[in-house]
Each structure stands twice: as structure tokens, then as C-alpha cells.
Amino acid sequence: MRKYFGFLLLSILLISCGGQRGSISVEGRFKNLQDGRFFVFSTDPSWGTFDTIRITDGSFSFTHELYDTVLLTVQYPNFLQMPIVAIPGKTIKIKGDASNLLATRISGSKENEELSDFRRSIIKKTPAEINALGEEFIRNNPSSYASMAILEKYFLANPKPNYAQLDTLFNIMMKAAPKRASLQLLYQRSRGLIKCRVGAPLPSFNAVTIDSIKISQATLKDKYSLITLWATWNGDIYASLRLQRQELRPFLKKINIVNISLDADTIETKRFIREDSIPGYHICDRMSWQSPLVQSFGVRNLPSTILVDKQGRILARDLELDAIKGKLQELLETDK
DSSP: OHHHHHHHHHHHHHHHHHHTEEEEEEEEEEOOOOOOEEEEEEESSTTTOOOOEEEOOOOOEEEEESSOOOEEEOTTTTTTTTEEEEEETTTEEEEEEOOGGGGEESSSSSSHHHHHHHHTTTTTTTHHHHHHHHHHHHHHOOOOHHHHHIIIIIIIIOOOOHHHHHHHHHHHHHHHHHTTTTHHHHHHHHHHHHHHTTTTOOOOOEEEESOOOOEEGGGGGTTTEEEEEOOOTTHHHHHHHHHHHHTSGGGGEEEEEEEEOOOOSSSHHHHHHHHTTTTTTTOOOOOOGOOOOHHTOOOOSSSSEEOOOOTSSSSEHHHOOHHHHHHHHHHHHOOO
């Protein structure tokens, strides 16, 4: 009997501890924002969902199942994105002012406090200064999850990454934390960004459109191609896709347009495309950030664009909207 009760007590303790380790809580409060919502998501497959967090009377809270430390992105109502480190068993606290979200304080762990300090230190700094401060932090804290968050946001998400610097910083971090699976995963994803760089050939891919048309890199031969990765939940995509509808139509006989949606289902994707009459090949494999296309094309932010020449080599990435139109006009004029 004693053995039975001893086993029962041990089981209860393990379940209790396991429940604590198996979830994360996020709570906080914003001044000057009574009601609204923000989003929380991660490129780590273990997170698994795209969460919408409701703000009521300036406060919010939510709990998510979690069994390993991951990097999250918090996207505020003004589309400002901020990284946080999610650690199982921890309660992350977010405190800020809606009129100055850059000064938002995230606490609840050493890593998040370090990130908050870093964000404050780079306010009003130039891109070159941010790059230098970020590299210094990573070199001084190579095993910290905060370094992973800084690398992902300020280096990998840079529209024009320094690939040699990225390679060096990854090597430093992986030497300091060789068994960290999430770091290895981040490195594997970054390899797509390095491979799919300007001047390189477009990586091989195979996909099926929402209209059941099979396409690959071979489909795009002998024409210029504009590839756009987007999602209906990303507020920056509308101008990009409407540019295709309104201003790229004169070029449609001479260019391929490929739109890849990162939505988790095709319902909203189809509705948006058809209501706005967006031209081109449309792909939605319902795998969101885990899509092989995301990895092959090295995508970090949405919308992401890739301009490819007739021979399948990458001419430009993530151009501004006016630059896309200007570049296509320039290319087609040259071909005349």
C-alpha cells in the first residue's frame, strides 16, 4: 500500500511539474489602448499556431502549450513586430504605452530583459550602428536565446543581409550551443536565404496552384518572373498585390507572376484573389511558415518578392513597389 501511495504521489508531482513545464503564459497591459488585438506567431514548428490576442480595458493574457524554448514574434496593431523568448513554465510580462511601442518592456526572464535593454539601446541609431551593436551582443552572449532573437530580427530579416557576417555569427553561436535544436533549425532556414540570393539561380521547386496547375522553375523559363510570398493576415500585402492588378497588367504577356500564400487554408486566399482580380499563378499549400517554398526561397518577412530573369537567375529581392515596376520597365525596354 505504501508503495502504491508513494507511486501515486510521485505521479501527481510529475504531472504537476510537467504541466508547468508544458506551457507558457503571456500577460500585460498597454496604456492608451483600451481595446484591440495583436498577434503572436513563430517560425518554429513546435509553436504550431497563429494566435490572436484580445486587449480588453488595456489588459490581456493568454496561455499556450510549449515544451521547448522558442522565439516568438509579437505584432502590434500598428504592425510593429517585436521578438520575445518563450520559455516553458515562465510567465512573460509585456508592459508598454501604445503611443510609444518601441519602449515596450518585456520581462519574466533574463533573455527578455536583455532584449528589452537592447531595443532601448538602438532607438534612434543608424542601421550601421544597430548592426555593430547586434554583432557585439551576439559575440558577448553567443549561447543566449536573446542572441538568436537579435540574429533573426536584425540580421536575417535585413533586406540586404551580409552573408559573410551571418555565416560567422552562426558559427560562433553553434560552437557555444552545439546541441540547441532551434539554433540548428534557424541555421537550416537561413541556408535558403543564402542560396536564394541576388545573382544565384532560382532554387528548384515544385508546386500545385489553387487551380490544380503543376508548376516548377521550368514553367518560368524564357520570361521574366515576379514571385511574391504573402498572407491575408499580413497588413503590408495589399499594396503589393494590387500593384500586380493595377500596374503590371501591361507586362503580363512578357512576365510570369507567381503568388505564394502562407495562409493555413485556401478559403481567404481564394476570396482575396478573386475579389481583387489578382493575376498570375496562385499557390497555397496550407503549410504556412513550414512550407518547403518558404525554406527554398529563404523568406523571413512578408511580403517577400523575388525578381527572376529569363535564364532563371535572381535579379533582385524584396524591392520597394515603385522599384519593381521601374525594374521591369527597364528590363523590357532593354529587350526591345
